[in-house]
Amino acid sequence: MSEASAPLVKRDPEGTRRRILAAATEQFTSHGLAGARVDAIARAADTNERMLYYYYGSKEGLYVAVLEEMYADYASREAGLDLADLTPTAAITLLAQTIWTYVRENPGWLCLINNENLHQGRYVKGSGKVKQTISPVVEMLRATLARGVATGEFKRHVDALNFCVTLVGMSFYVVSSRFTLEEFLGRDFMEQSAQDSISNMQLGMLLAYLRAPSDPLDAS
Template sequence: MNQPKIKRDPEGTRRRILLAAAEEFAAGGLFGARVDQIARRAETNERMLYYYFGSKEQLFTAVLEHAFSALVEAERSLDLEGVAPIEAMTRLAHFVWDYYRDHPELLRLVNNENLHEARYIKASNRTRELISPVVETLTNILERGQKAGLFRTDVDPLKFYITLSGLGYYIVSNRFTLEATFGLDFSEATQREQMVKMNTELLLAYLTRR
C-alpha cells in the first residue's frame, strides 16, 4: 500500500521558527535562548532551523528584521494626510506609543541588540532598508504645521522622532523597575493614560513654543 505523501510547507515552517525564536530571544536574549527549545516550540527540529537560517546568530538577525518589518507595515497603515497638524502629531505619537505597549517583545529584542552594540543589525542589509515611514509622515506634519504658523521652524524631524519614540519606549521597556522602585505600574490603564497625557502635552508644548 502506498504511503500518503506528506505535504511540505517551507514558508509555514520558516514562519513558525521565526515566531518561536522571537519569543525565546525576547525572553532570554541571544545567549539565553536555546535552539532545541526554539525548534520544539516551532514544532520542527534543529536540523530544519539550521537549514533555513544557517546559525543561531543568523536566526537572531532574521528575527530582528522580521520585528522591524512588522513595525514598518503597521506604520504604513497610518493615514494622517487630511488631519490638522496638531491632531495629526498627537495621533502619530499615540500610534507609536500604543505599538510599543502592544509589542513589548520588540523593545526587549532591541534592548538585547544594544547589549551587542548593534552587531547584528549592522550585519543586516535588509534592516538598513527598513526606513521608518513614520519619519516621513512626521516630516510632512511638521511642514504643514510650520506653514500654518502653528509649529516652530527649527525642529529636526529625525531627532524629534527619536524624542517622541523615547517617551513611549521608556515606560514599556522599564516598567518592571519603575514599579519596583517608584510603585508606578504603567501597564495599569489609569497610570498609562496619565503618562500619555503628560507626554503629549510635553511634545506639543515644545512644538508650539514661540
C-alpha cells in the same frame, strides 16, 4: 498500506519558516542571543534543527531575521497610518498614540532591542532591511512637520529624526522600566489610568515644543 496508497504529506515551507521565526522570537525575547537554544526553537516550531539551519543559516542569522521582522512589524503599523487628511497637530497626536500603544502592547520588542544594544548593534548593523523599514516612518514624520510649518502650527527647523527618537523614547523608558518604577514609586504604569495620565502629559510636552512662537521673528 502500500507506498502508492500512502497519504501525501503537503510541504509548507513558508509555514515552517514562520513557525521557526515565531519560536525564535520567544526564545530570543526570553533568553537573549546567548541564552537561546536552537534545539528548543526547533521543538517549539515542530521541526528539526536541520530545517532551521536550512532556512536561516545559523543561530545568528535567525536572530537577525527576528530583528528584521520585529522592526518591519513596528514600521508597518506607523507607515500604514493615513495622516494626510488630518491637521498637523492631529497627525502628530495619532502618530504618538499609535507608537506608544505599540510599545506598551509589545514589551518583548523592548527586550530584543535591549539585547541588541548589549551587542552594541552588531547584528542590525549588517542588515539593510532594518534601515529600510524605519526610514518611511521618519519620512512620514518629516512631511507632517513640514505641513505644520506651512499652516503656521509648528515652528521651523525641527529635526525629524531627533523628534522621532524623543517620541519613541518617552514610552520606551516607561515600559522597559515598568517593574522597577512600580517598586520604587508605587505606581503601575501599565494600568490604563496611569497610561492615560502620562501619555497626556507627554503629548502636551511634544506639542508645546512644536508650537510656533507668537512672535514671527522667533520663528526664523
